[in-house]
Amino acid sequence: MDMLLFQLEKDGEKPLYDQLYSGIKEAIITKKISVGEKLPSKRKLADFLNISQTTIEIAYAQLLAEGYIMSKARVGYFVEEIDELPYIQQDTVASLSELPKKKTFKIDFNPASIDIHAFPFQTWRKYAKELFDDASKELLLTGEPQGELSLRTEIANYLYQSRGVVCSPEQIVVGSGTEQLLPMILRLFSDDTYFALENPGYPAVHRMFSQHKRKVYPITVDEEGIFIHELEKTSADVVYITPSHQFPTGAVLSATRRAQALNWAAQSTSRYIIEDDYDSEFRYTGKPIPALHALDRNDKVIYMSTFTKSLMPSLRVAYFVLPPKLLATYNDVFNYYSSTVPRFDQHIVANFMRDGHFAKHLNRMRKIYRKKHDKLTSILENYSKQIKITGEQAGMHILLEVQHELSEKHLQQLASNADIGIYPLSDYRLDHAAASQPQFLLGFGGIPVHEIEHSIEKLMGCWDIKKHQSPPR
Structure with a gap:
């Protein structure tokens, strides 16, 4: 050249x-x-x-x-x-930098948030330090396909003691979140199987069904949970429900509808219930309600849960419990599967549970969330002329109905302008239809208890909702 x-x-x-x-x-x-x-x-x-x-x-x-x-x-x-x-x-590169970023808020009522200040880091660090040692070098190799036996054993013991679920470790499959496990459950059923979902419900769950091209019937939810009579009118063989604390309304499935759901499933060999027990650890009124699986006598319930709320979202450890009949199908369909959760993480959780620290942590978090819950509901009583709360029996969020001339979207924008994150119920409806009155999910898990009063007052202020004096009791 x-x-x-x-x-x-x-x-x-x-x-x-x-x-x-x-x-x-x-x-x-x-x-x-x-x-x-x-x-x-x-x-x-x-x-x-x-x-x-x-x-x-x-x-x-x-x-x-x-x-x-x-x-x-x-x-x-x-x-x-x-x-x-x-x-x-x-x-x-320039176009990528211009992509919209997820908005953050000074006050965020996100229902997915947890209290990050009460985590037992010192204890967790101890178990992690013990495992990352030459004595644990076998954990560098691939482990058991359904998850480590030690973790599945601890999960089985915990489910029996806390949720009344009777199962063996062999029925449990550990994976990295609902996003991974639910599609696996869907593959246990033929392509022409019809499913039913709660409406409103988890948007991510609906997307998963849609992405896997599954036919879905939306079933209405009220204060007693999913309408079983509406379910019976469909061709669905499998229904996905959150009976202990319906997401997002907070409704607890009534005893009558629990029996109806189990009877519906028992009427056909092809029918099953997927029970997502995502935050059952936290209940504030009455005695703990057993899982639907605990009432099942016909092996018709596929039980799912996660450590997202009880430990941390970033841990990415979830699991499902399969009925014996579906376990055989699972072994045929997923004979290649290897658990996607790192073995070290699984053993840290297993040892944490084995030595009683998980139970201690849950007890502590129940007290913290109950204190936040009680503070929140008490403050909201001052605005009861214009607002109504439901779904307050359990979980880490409540449902707020607002008597207001403005729409949900307008009220959400007013809150956003005030640097407050608030989440309309219509975002969780399969048809995105708004209710006659604006309704919002109000998560309190991530808000420090001493900031709850100020946060509510600021939210009500941007909506121009006045506090009233409660009559003396």
């Missing part, structure tokens, strides 16, 4: 060596300069482009460092053979 001709902007913002480096690199990538071809000497190229040799030297040095060219002593620089790589152009 005699010479390289590049358009260099000597008065531009980009340094000359950088312009030259980019030009030569682009020419090499696009094969305008062939592999093995010799580049001009620094002196000749400097004279030709009317720039300093130092500029050429810096550009060549960068190309050499990145492997685009090679240097032969006393001979010169030659183009290297490089693998074809997807190079990100500058305009692509």
